[in-house]
Amino acid sequence: MSYLELDTEYGEDDSLQMLREEVHDFAKNEVRPAALEIDRLGRDEYLDIGDAGSPFREVMAQMKELGYHSAVIPEEFGGGGLSGREFHVMLEELAWGSSGFAIALGVDFLPATFASLSFDDEIQESFLDPYLADDAGRYIGCWGVTEPNHGSELVSSASFTENGIDGASRENISPPDITIEQDGDEWILNGVKASWVSAAPAATHCALHAGMDPSNADPGYAVLVPLDADGVTKGPPIDKLGQRDCPQGELVFDDVRVPDCNVVMTPSMLHPDTGYVDLTQILCITSSGMAAIATGLARAAFEEALAYAREREQSGKPICEHQSVKAKLYDMFEKVETCRAYSRRVCEHVFDRNMSAFEFDASHRHALAAQVYCKRTAFEVAHEAVQIHGANGITRDYPVEKLFRDARVKLIEDGTCEVLGLESADGVIENYEVG
Numbered sequence: 001m002s003y004l005e006l007d008t009e010y011g012e013d014d015s016l017q018m019l020r021e022e023v024h025d026f027a028k029n030e031v032r033p034a035a036l037e038i039d040r041l042g043r044d045e046y047l048d049i050g051d052a053g054s055p056f057r058e059v060m061a062q063m064k065e066l067g068y069h070s071a072v073i074p075e076e077f078g079g080g081g082l083s084g085r086e087f088h089v090m091l092e093e094l095a096w097g098s099s100g101f102a103i104a105l106g107v108d109f110l111p112a113t114f115a116s117l118s119f120d121d122e123i124q125e126s127f128l129d130p131y132l133a134d135d136a137g138r139y140i141g142c143w144g145v146t147e148p149n150h151g152s153e154l155v156s157s158a159s160f161t162e163n164g165i166d167g168a169s170r171e172n173i174s175p176p177d178i179t180i181e182q183d184g185d186e187w188i189l190n191g192v193k194a195s196w197v198s199a200a201p202a203a204t205h206c207a208l209h210a211g212m213d214p215s216n217a218d219p220g221y222a223v224l225v226p227l228d229a230d231g232v233t234k235g236p237p238i239d240k241l242g243q244r245d246c247p248q249g250e251l252v253f254d255d256v257r258v259p260d261c262n263v264v265m266t267p268s269m270l271h272p273d274t275g276y277v278d279l280t281q282i283l284c285i286t287s288s289g290m291a292a293i294a295t296g297l298a299r300a301a302f303e304e305a306l307a308y309a310r311e312r313e314q315s316g317k318p319i320c321e322h323q324s325v326k327a328k329l330y331d332m333f334e335k336v337e338t339c340r341a342y343s344r345r346v347c348e349h350v351f352d353r354n355m356s357a358f359e360f361d362a363s364h365r366h367a368l369a370a371q372v373y374c375k376r377t378a379f380e381v382a383h384e385a386v387q388i389h390g391a392n393g394i395t396r397d398y399p400v401e402k403l404f405r406d407a408r409v410k411l412i413e414d415g416t417c418e419v420l421g422l423e424s425a426d427g428v429i430e431n432y433e434v435g
């Protein structure tokens with residue numbers, strides 16, 4: 001029985017099935033072993049995780065060789081133009097092998113996505129074309145949103161348009177940690193992005209959010225910044241609890257100059273009515289990906305638990321035949337399947353609206369809800385998977401121990417579940433038509 005058994009419209013030789021098998025084999029043979037190796041690196045060895053030749057860089061290079069980075073970019077700009085469903089299948093399989101590497105790929109293509117959605121020929125030539133042609137890991141992207149003084153409030157895009165989550169007023173938000181100013185046909189960046197920028201220790205380019213108005217933290221501008229530019233400094237990778245297979249680090253900008261075409265989004269481009277940046281549609285893309293990745297992580301934990309429960313015997317029979325273990329396995333199976341159903345639907349919708357029709361009107365509340373649901377569910381499933389392993393589940397000898405730590409990290413990454421849930425609830429309460 002394949003987990004795709006509900007997908008009866010796809011035959012044996014279907015391209016979706018082929019994509020799934022290709023990515024699954026890669027995830028199993030290359031990604032998961034490298035992720036386990038990285039997870040066990042000591043603090044000192046981990047400092048080199050972003051360097052050429054590290055297992056992180058090696059797998060990123062392999063992904064480039066396979067063309068996974070370009071597959072997501074719309075065909076109009078020279079990419080593979082994956083559909084939302086294909087995007088979901090690719091990320092779920094990668095995350096089954098390692099949610100860290102799936103995240104690394106997810107942030108890798110964000111500078112390119114921003115560049116393509118700015119519809120600018122100059123940036124297409126200077127960055128997008130070489131990025132798409134990369135088959136050796138010369139380009140690695142990251143996404144700089146979070147700042148030392150601005151975490152949840154930057155994820156909560158509503159705070160930039162009206163009142164933020166929990167009614168927080170714009171006036172209560174302190175000045176941006178990254179500022180941008182124009183100087184002729186160049187732009188100058190100054191400030192710091194928090195230590196939480198995924199893949200930053202290895203990245204060559206950042207899709208960076210920066211603000212111009214010192215009176216509030218509205219990050220109105222998105223700028224493509226080559227990280228080898230004069231004035232850029234990188235902090236060391238953070239040594240953290242889980243998902244160590246995707247390193248995070250700080251980025252510091254000291255009078256960094258970029259040409260005009262690198263300013264890929266301005267407030268008026270994104271939100272002409274209010275003049276404030278509307279990050280919601282970018283967050284729809286990232287949230288749909290996060291939901292797919294959490295589904296892959298949940299499935300990996302469920303499969304580990306199922307395999308173990310079939311083998312491990314107590315009281316004369318495999319533990320999967322004991323009622324309470326059987327009931328847990330059923331709950332986990334149901335949760336993984338509901339995660340997949342919701343996250344796939346959202347990926348299809350978001351890609352259709354934002355990466356194909358270019359209408360940028362995807363349902364923000366559904367994208368956030370899918371992210372929250374799948375992240376919470378992945379944590380619940382990983383938690384039960386540890387329980388089914390008994391004492392073995394808390395040893396480093398069994399993969400569920402890592403999966404559990406990875407799932408815990410997810411509850412904060414890309415916005416805490418609490419804050420994302422409040423954001424989604426605002427949209428539901430305001431707009432849901434009852435009856």
Ligand SMILES: Cc1cc2nc3c(=O)[nH]c(=O)nc-3n(C[C@H](O)[C@H](O)[C@H](O)COP(=O)(O)OP(=O)(O)OC[C@H]3O[C@@H](n4cnc5c(N)ncnc54)[C@H](O)[C@@H]3O)c2cc1C
Nearest residue numbers: 143144145146151152165166196197198413414415416418
């Ligand atoms: C593994 C990982 C990867 C990440 N990758 C990236 C990345 O690639 N790029 C990037 O820019 N950032 C990244 N982040 C940062 C992430 O987006 C932030 O950590 C997240 O938005 C929360 O911000 P914070 O950590 O500053 O917490 P805070 O905002 O300080 O929140 C602390 C607590 O207070 C609660 N809280 C805060 N405000 C409110 C409110 N108004 N109402 C109710 N509760 C509230 C939160 O739910 C949380 O429990 C990553 C984080 C992690 C853990």
